[in-house]
Amino acid sequence: MYIGYKSWLKQDYLLDRMTLGDLVKAYFTYPAIQVYLLLFAVCVGAALYLMEAPLPLILAAGLCFLVYPLVEYLLHRFLLHGRWLYKSPRTAALWKRIHFDHHQNPNELSVLFGALHTTLPIIVLVTAPIGWLAAGLPGIPAGLAAGFVIICFYEYGHCIQHLSYKPRLRYLQRIKRLHLAHHFHNETGNFGITSNIWDHVFGTYYGKPGAVPRSPTARNLGYTGQERKRYPWVADMTEAEGDDALAREGHGAT
Numbered sequence: 001m002y003i004g005y006k007s008w009l010k011q012d013y014l015l016d017r018m019t020l021g022d023l024v025k026a027y028f029t030y031p032a033i034q035v036y037l038l039l040f041a042v043c044v045g046a047a048l049y050l051m052e053a054p055l056p057l058i059l060a061a062g063l064c065f066l067v068y069p070l071v072e073y074l075l076h077r078f079l080l081h082g083r084w085l086y087k088s089p090r091t092a093a094l095w096k097r098i099h100f101d102h103h104q105n106p107n108e109l110s111v112l113f114g115a116l117h118t119t120l121p122i123i124v125l126v127t128a129p130i131g132w133l134a135a136g137l138p139g140i141p142a143g144l145a146a147g148f149v150i151i152c153f154y155e156y157g158h159c160i161q162h163l164s165y166k167p168r169l170r171y172l173q174r175i176k177r178l179h180l181a182h183h184f185h186n187e188t189g190n191f192g193i194t195s196n197i198w199d200h201v202f203g204t205y206y207g208k209p210g211a212v213p214r215s216p217t218a219r220n221l222g223y224t225g226q227e228r229k230r231y232p233w234v235a236d237m238t239e240a241e242g243d244d245a246l247a248r249e250g251h252g253a254t
Helices: 007-010 020-029 031-050 054-080 092-104 116-135 141-161 171-182 197-202 227-228 231-251
Strands: none
Touching: 020 031, 020 141, 031 116, 031 141, 054 092, 054 116, 054 141, 054 197, 092 116, 092 231, 116 141, 141 171
16 A cells, blocks of 8 residues: 555654564555555566567666666765765755765664655666666666666665664675664765675775774764854754754644
8 A cells, every 4th residue: 555755754763663573564665665666567567578588688687786786885985975965055955865864863764765856866877778788678677677676675775774673694784784883983984785895895894893993973974063054054954854843842742
């Protein structure tokens, strides 16, 4: 059943207080996940309808899975942890939504999940060309279908990394440990969410918090002090949200 975003937000989703069952329910009722699953089914149908041979489509999907960890790494390191988005009033709200709020409140599920207007363009821009190059026209929906599987896995894995739960798979345990170090020890390393291979390649991997100094900006991403005063738009939006929350609490108490 489709649940609207506003209805979904009315629930309290704090990952450090949720069970695995709570997460599964929240995950599958999040509107963006439902859209990804629907689009996956549509793209699979389109790929099968256009298919001339299965192997090129398998190749297209496989290449998308291979390329995605690099895209994930580059976006996380250079876009989400870059500073140019908050330096413009036109993109400050975007940066606040897609990463600043998550580092401020790492266990808040509502700011962990990506929004469709930020995820869909990336999925299309990355996977559609790969699919076309690998398999022609039928490869485009095949690549897109792979992209929707990837984003669903990415979102679920990211949730598990913040959930008060120890995964059974060693792979999930490892990436969870590395990602929590990124959030709570030093944000200038361990950028991979689903894989740490590119952290190794580019020298940003650290296996234990003691291997690198503790960063004073892990929670605020360097958006503080003079930087905050010089580029005030994210700060203004954050303060306005705080005022709105206080107003709602006051209204509810009367």
